[in-house]
Amino acid sequence: MVPLEIFGFLNMTLTDVLDILLVALLIFIVFRWIRDSAAMNIFYAIILIYVVMIVADALHMKMMSRLVETFIDIGVLALIVIFQPEIRHFLMKFGSGNRLGSKGRAFLARLLGEKERTMDNATVNEVTEACRQMSESKTGALIVIPHTVNLDQIIGTGDRIDALVNRRLIMNLFFKNSPLHDGAMILGGDRIVAARCTLPITERTDIPASFGMRHKAAIGITEETDADVIVVSEETGGISFVKAGNLTRIGNINELKLLLGAAFSQTKQ
Numbered sequence: 001m002v003p004l005e006i007f008g009f010l011n012m013t014l015t016d017v018l019d020i021l022l023v024a025l026l027i028f029i030v031f032r033w034i035r036d037s038a039a040m041n042i043f044y045a046i047i048l049i050y051v052v053m054i055v056a057d058a059l060h061m062k063m064m065s066r067l068v069e070t071f072i073d074i075g076v077l078a079l080i081v082i083f084q085p086e087i088r089h090f091l092m093k094f095g096s097g098n099r100l101g102s103k104g105r106a107f108l109a110r111l112l113g114e115k116e117r118t119m120d121n122a123t124v125n126e127v128t129e130a131c132r133q134m135s136e137s138k139t140g141a142l143i144v145i146p147h148t149v150n151l152d153q154i155i156g157t158g159d160r161i162d163a164l165v166n167r168r169l170i171m172n173l174f175f176k177n178s179p180l181h182d183g184a185m186i187l188g189g190d191r192i193v194a195a196r197c198t199l200p201i202t203e204r205t206d207i208p209a210s211f212g213m214r215h216k217a218a219i220g221i222t223e224e225t226d227a228d229v230i231v232v233s234e235e236t237g238g239i240s241f242v243k244a245g246n247l248t249r250i251g252n253i254n255e256l257k258l259l260l261g262a263a264f265s266q267t268k269q
Contacts, residue, residue: 121261123165123190128257130170131232131239140234141174142184142199142214145263149225155186158197165190174232184217184229200224202245211247218242228263230256 027047049068056064127143134141144151159180163169165187173195174181183196199217207216218229222242229242239250241259250256 120190124257124260126165126167127170127187127230127260128253130167131230131256132253133167134171134174134232135237135239138234138237139171139174139176139232140181140214141170141230141232142218143170143230144184144186144197144199144221145228145230145260146186146188147226147228147263149227151186151225151227154184154197154199154221155194158183158186158194160194161185161192163192165192176234184221204245215240215242215247219245219247222246228259230260 049072053065053068053072056068131141131143133139144154161173169192170185172178173185173192180195184199185195186193186197200220200223201213201216202220202223204219207219212233212235214231214233218231218240219242221227222229223245226244231240231242231247232238233240239256241248241250241256243263248259250259
């Protein structure tokens with residue numbers, strides 16, 4: 001290939017330009033994944049160390065190059081430990097966020113003889129009406145609707161219920177004097193799978209102060225999985241719908257019904 005004399009002392013080819021663009025794209029993707037997290041400062045430090053290594057290599061500074069390379073070799077394992085939540089988050093999103101992964105899980109489920117859990121309009125109506133009444137009485141609630149990512153680990157933190165979805169049962173479980181009201185409810189098809197489940201809390205720092213721990217837990221689980229979450233605020237009675245880390249305030253109950261219908265139809269796919 002014809003050299004591209006771009007930076008004077010560096011002879012760059014088209015392959016080098018493509019290499020730089022790919023590395024820049026990779027850095028941009030990593031930056032988006034860990035933005036607003038505690039790992040951001042560490043990421044900046046890694047980029048700085050890498051730049052120092054490139055410059056030292058280009059200027060043939062042997063001692064500096066060896067020092068930086070040794071530091072990087074030793075720090076790889078430490079970085080894996082430090083970035084473990086971000087790596088896990090990325091891999092789960094990568095596995096659940098593409099059609100190939102979804103089709104693969106569906107095929108494996110059929111191969112293993114797992115029964116598909118479906119949800120109908122009756123289930124949508126029961127959940128919607130329960131949320132409406134809990135909103136009016138300012139009863140806090142946290143309802144998780146799984147899709148393709150298995151939530152057995154989350155379910156294991158609570159108590160199994162395995163009952164048909166029913167508005168009165170949902171309201172009783174979230175009643176403030178109920179022993180199961182503190183935590184999240186996990187739905188599965190037309191059944192309530194578990195209650196009092198513990199969800200991961202988001203590490204984002206841009207969450208408004210008006211949002212409590214329920215909202216942060218809802219954002220956290222939707223960041224790590226493809227589940228959707230309904231939140232009913234105990235303080236205001238407001239209803240929110242959380243999907244992929246994005247929170248939508250519900251203006252009226254019909255809006256919630258439409259979102260639930262879309263979420264339940266996604267579960268069937």
